[in-house]
Amino acid sequence: MADIKVAAYICKGCGLGERLDTDALVKVAQKDGKVPLAKSHDFLCNADGVAMIRNDIANEGVTHVMIGACSRRAKTEAFFFPENAVARANLREGVIWIRPDTDEARETTQEMAEDYIRMGCAEVKAMTAPGGNANTGSSKTLMVVGGGVTGMTTAIEASKTGYPVVLVEKSGALGGWAGKLYKRVPVHEPYKSPMDTGVADLASQVLGDSNIKVYLNATVAKTDGAPGRFVVDIATESGATHTEDIGAIVQATGFTLYDMNKLPELGGGQSPNVVDQAGLEALATAAAAGDGVIRRPSDGQPVKSVVFVQCAGQRDTSGQHLSYCSGFCCNASIKQAMYFKDANPAVDTTIIYTDLRTPGNGEDFYRSAQEKGVVFTKGKVAQVLPNGATSTVKFHDLILDDADAAMVDVDLVVLATGQVANSGVNIEALTKPQVEGQEGEPQAAGTVEVKPISILNLTYRQGPDVPQLKQGFTDSHFICFPYETRRTGIYTAGPVRRPMDIVQAREDATGAALKAIQALENAELGRAAHPRSGDLSFPKVRLEGCTQCKRCTVECPFGAIDEDEKRFPVFNESRCRRCGTCMGACPVRVISFENYSVNTVGAQIKAVDIPDEFSEKPRILILACENDAYPALDMAGMSRNEYSAFVRIIPIRCLGSVNTIWITDALNAGYDGVMLMGCKSGDEYQCHFVKGSELGRVRMSKIDDTLKTLNLESERVRDLEVAITDIQRVPEMIDKYAAELVAVGPSPFKGF
Amino acid sequence: MSANTAVADKYRNNFLKEIEEQVEMGDWVKMCMQCGVCSGSCPTNFQSAWEHPPQEIFMMIRAGKREEVLTTTSMWNCTSCYNCIVRCPRKLPITHIMHGIAEYAHRIGMAPKMQPTRFFSGLFWKNCTHTGRVNELKLSMGLYFKDGFVQGIKNGMAMQAVALGLVKARRLNVMELFGGHKCKDQKGIQSMLKKAYEIERSRKAARMAG
Numbered sequence: 001m002a003d004i005k006v007a008a009y010i011c012k013g014c015g016l017g018e019r020l021d022t023d024a025l026v027k028v029a030q031k032d033g034k035v036p037l038a039k040s041h042d043f044l045c046n047a048d049g050v051a052m053i054r055n056d057i058a059n060e061g062v063t064h065v066m067i068g069a070c071s072r073r074a075k076t077e078a079f080f081f082p083e084n085a086v087a088r089a090n091l092r093e094g095v096i097w098i099r100p101d102t103d104e105a106r107e108t109t110q111e112m113a114e115d116y117i118r119m120g121c122a123e124v125k126a127m128t129a130p131g132g133n134a135n136t137g138s139s140k141t142l143m144v145v146g147g148g149v150t151g152m153t154t155a156i157e158a159s160k161t162g163y164p165v166v167l168v169e170k171s172g173a174l175g176g177w178a179g180k181l182y183k184r185v186p187v188h189e190p191y192k193s194p195m196d197t198g199v200a201d202l203a204s205q206v207l208g209d210s211n212i213k214v215y216l217n218a219t220v221a222k223t224d225g226a227p228g229r230f231v232v233d234i235a236t237e238s239g240a241t242h243t244e245d246i247g248a249i250v251q252a253t254g255f256t257l258y259d260m261n262k263l264p265e266l267g268g269g270q271s272p273n274v275v276d277q278a279g280l281e282a283l284a285t286a287a288a289a290g291d292g293v294i295r296r297p298s299d300g301q302p303v304k305s306v307v308f309v310q311c312a313g314q315r316d317t318s319g320q321h322l323s324y325c326s327g328f329c330c331n332a333s334i335k336q337a338m339y340f341k342d343a344n345p346a347v348d349t350t351i352i353y354t355d356l357r358t359p360g361n362g363e364d365f366y367r368s369a370q371e372k373g374v375v376f377t378k379g380k381v382a383q384v385l386p387n388g389a390t391s392t393v394k395f396h397d398l399i400l401d402d403a404d405a406a407m408v409d410v411d412l413v414v415l416a417t418g419q420v421a422n423s424g425v426n427i428e429a430l431t432k433p434q435v436e437g438q439e440g441e442p443q444a445a446g447t448v449e450v451k452p453i454s455i456l457n458l459t460y461r462q463g464p465d466v467p468q469l470k471q472g473f474t475d476s477h478f479i480c481f482p483y484e485t486r487r488t489g490i491y492t493a494g495p496v497r498r499p500m501d502i503v504q505a506r507e508d509a510t511g512a513a514l515k516a517i518q519a520l521e522n523a524e525l526g527r528a529a530h531p532r533s534g535d536l537s538f539p540k541v542r543l544e545g546c547t548q549c550k551r552c553t554v555e556c557p558f559g560a561i562d563e564d565e566k567r568f569p570v571f572n573e574s575r576c577r578r579c580g581t582c583m584g585a586c587p588v589r590v591i592s593f594e595n596y597s598v599n600t601v602g603a604q605i606k607a608v609d610i611p612d613e614f615s616e617k618p619r620i621l622i623l624a625c626e627n628d629a630y631p632a633l634d635m636a637g638m639s640r641n642e643y644s645a646f647v648r649i650i651p652i653r654c655l656g657s658v659n660t661i662w663i664t665d666a667l668n669a670g671y672d673g674v675m676l677m678g679c680k681s682g683d684e685y686q687c688h689f690v691k692g693s694e695l696g697r698v699r700m701s702k703i704d705d706t707l708k709t710l711n712l713e714s715e716r717v718r719d720l721e722v723a724i725t726d727i728q729r730v731p732e733m734i735d736k737y738a739a740e741l742v743a744v745g746p747s748p749f750k751g752f
Numbered sequence: 753m754s755a756n757t758a759v760a761d762k763y764r765n766n767f768l769k770e771i772e773e774q775v776e777m778g779d780w781v782k783m784c785m786q787c788g789v790c791s792g793s794c795p796t797n798f799q800s801a802w803e804h805p806p807q808e809i810f811m812m813i814r815a816g817k818r819e820e821v822l823t824t825t826s827m828w829n830c831t832s833c834y835n836c837i838v839r840c841p842r843k844l845p846i847t848h849i850m851h852g853i854a855e856y857a858h859r860i861g862m863a864p865k866m867q868p869t870r871f872f873s874g875l876f877w878k879n880c881t882h883t884g885r886v887n888e889l890k891l892s893m894g895l896y897f898k899d900g901f902v903q904g905i906k907n908g909m910a911m912q913a914v915a916l917g918l919v920k921a922r923r924l925n926v927m928e929l930f931g932g933h934k935c936k937d938q939k940g941i942q943s944m945l946k947k948a949y950e951i952e953r954s955r956k957a958a959r960m961a962g
Contacts, residue, residue, distance in 0.1 A: 406763075
């Protein structure tokens with residue numbers, strides 16, 4: 001390792017100079033931090049202060065910088081030294097703002113600041129400046145899988161931005177679901193009548209764009225590599241395989257209607273005169289090609305009465321069918337009822353609904369249908385009984401509370417079945433060990449069954465498709481990063497992600513195209529995608545120490561790590577999001593980042609001065625997730641919400657990156673307790689790395705064994721869910737825990 | 753109408769069409785979105801006093817329940833406070849529709865005969881068109897004796913104190929029972945009303961024809 005020279009800078013601005021003894025802090029940095037160069041400054045983040053640091057870097061040979069000032073989340077532009085390792089001691093939000101300005105508090109406040117200086121100095125020495133990932137690719141081509149409205153929109157938007165596109169469509173024509181529609185729900189004033197789908201126009205734009213290469217009748221046979229350097233084999237009908245270099249991928253594989261044959265009680269599959277929405281679009285298209293009269297499939301007689309059954313096989317609480325609302329079908333049924341009314345107002349059209357949900361400007365469309373004489377009946381259809389050429393629809397009228405309501409002699413029944421995502425193989429179902437007699441029964445009825453055909457055929461160790469969350473829709477961080485999948489550089493858009501209509505799908509397509517472009521640009525520069533966007537660090541592994549336990553390759557939430565033939569991990573840095581879950585998982589601790597490692601955190605834990613058991617000054621270590629918990633703690637400081645002076649907080653990338661050695665080290669060093677603060681996990685997760693907090697918690701659930709071997713109480717380690725909004729709650733949780741620990745008593749490990 | 757056709761008519765548009773054609777503002781019925789704000793806003797529907805609140809009446813019309821709608825007492829409870837009109841998110845003139853349906857039921861002889869507000873409406877109309885002025889004594893006595901002589905006496909006894917007070921305060925003249933005072937041009941009023949009837953009859957005939 002090259003020689004390092006560490007410098008520590010203590011700021012006196014923002015009240016730090018008045019509240020703290022900064023001269024003492026400088027001495028602590030020199031004596032305990034063993035820093036050759038330590039200075040204080042009246043106003044470190046101003047031009048003069050920054051110039052001082054720059055000068056030391058240029059002329060004094062300073063390589064590592066420790067800044068004792070505000071939170072690492074503040075003044076990031078002023079304290080930007082990309083060539084150097086930088087650590088920040090949070091004296092402002094983390095110390096003076098959360099402590100009362102009283103004479104009694106002065107001593108503990110000063111101790112807190114001194115510990116943070118020690119921790120900062122220890123951390124920075126264990127760091128190196130990240131150099132960036134060298135294993136990058138520079139392909140700027142975007143691959144779009146699926147040639148429906150979403151896929152075509154993605155292709156057009158990306159092409160307009162100047163990026164070449166390869167579009168792969170399974171069928172022989174562009175258009176997808178929308179291409180099969182007779183008309184679509186209106187999207188502009190006055191929202192009164194169905195309008196042209198516009199699919200032909202989109203398709204001609206795609207086909208006429210020299211920047212877009214279209215493969216029809218084609219599937220993705222193999223996807224290898226990483227963002228910026230994907231190598232994709234595209235298999236065409238003729239049996240030929242084309243290989244393309246791809247930078248990023250947008251999967252827009254859309255949906256399939258829920259199979260109405262699973263709804264025999266609603267007449268699905270029982271009579272040709274009971275159709276789903278796709279069936280009615282086909283009838284309407286056929287009618288438009290002929291005399292404009294929609295005819296009964298069974299005998300070709302004109303339809304005089306039609307009933308639309310909403311929520312057919314949807315919003316099902318019995319667990320047999322879809323549990324969710326697809327959101328598009330109310331508007332679609334209104335549109336289809338208008339096909340009849342616009343051609344012949346004498347046709348009886350009834351829509352039986354439980355809750356009419358018309359997003360967008362659907363309310364105007366709904367009103368227009370009422371004006372046209374479409375009858376809306378609030379009820380729940382129990383049975384559709386086909387009887388010869390007509391059917392009887394039995395339903396529960398929810399307004400009149402009549403359970404035996406019925407309509408007889410109905411010519412045509414349309415079932416509004418929902419959207420089922422075409423999301424490929426459910427890799428979790430594939431990889432989950434099927435142990436006999438365990439709960440892992442064949443996927444409970446009601447969840448969408450595993451579709452056997454993979455869409456992307458990824459060569460990733462974790463499986464051939466992007467992971468799914470619930471109901472077969474692809475997993476994405478729903479609130480913050482909706483298009484991101486758990487495979488970096490691969491984005492999903494449209495109904496494969498969640499049920500949606502054409503308007504929403506086009507918006508999705510545009511968003512995903514932009515995110516994909518961002519991903520391939522980042523990949524070329526060796527930088528991370530969200531949420532550590534721009535991060536140049538990446539995991540490094542010391543293979544000599546590796547025991548091939550495969551924990552990292554199994555646990556990586558993003559499938560970034562493959563295995564070689566000897567089962568050693570092979571890191572694909574461009575796929576990595578830098579969460580550190582692999583580092584937390586590694587039992588032999590051979591995985592690290594240049595600026596974040598078992599050592600950088602471990603050194604901080606050890607740097608804290610632990611007072612003896614008679615001092616009545618307990619020490620609590622807090623490992624706080626930098627995405628939610630740490631900002632919440634900072635904001636608690638900004639709001640001057642006070643908390644205990646006995647805590648020492650270390651920001652971590654994710655709960656998933658917590659290696660149990662840190663806990664053991666802390667308890668051995670005499671800390672009285674450890675608090676872990678991470679995001680919510682589970683199906684409603686808020687973890688920015690999707691699985692990180694969950695995996696971290698699984699590991700921590702086993703910490704009791706460690707505590708037992710140390711002969712310690714289980715209260716000494718506390719795992720907490722913290723959201724970014726917990727500005728009030730976090731200080732309360734800290735104080736409550738500190739009080740509990742007083743009851744438990746001091747750690748027996750103090751003073752060893 | 754046979755039982756079979758009655759079933760076939762259920763949830764078909766026939767009765768809705770009849771209401772649209774025959775009832776004043778009836779063409780608004782189809783615009784109801786069944787939110788129930790009208791029923792919840794109605795002060796006379798307090799503790800579900802209406803047999804069928806407006807929301808239900810609209811649904812019953814769509815469900816083809818002709819008999820039930822036209823014979824119900826519900827619409828007759830409306831006091832025209834206009835709360836429902838003000839609150840209806842679909843801007844339906846609910847008060848007017850209620851009166852329109854009541855009027856239609858009355859016109860075709862299906863309205864409940866002894867429903868108090870309907871009875872009172874008829875009484876009031878006869879009373880005031882007869883002389884051109886309202887005879888309050890005869891009006892209130894007519895209402896007292898609605899359900900027969902014995903009940904009438906009972907009602908009168910119950911209101912005795914109020915009546916005597918009114919007499920004392922000279923707000924009620926017992927002599928009004930014999931003839932009572934009239935407007936200046938009684939004949940003029942009568943012929944005006946006759947003309948109005950004629951106009952309405954011809955308008956309805958024209959609507960039925962065309």
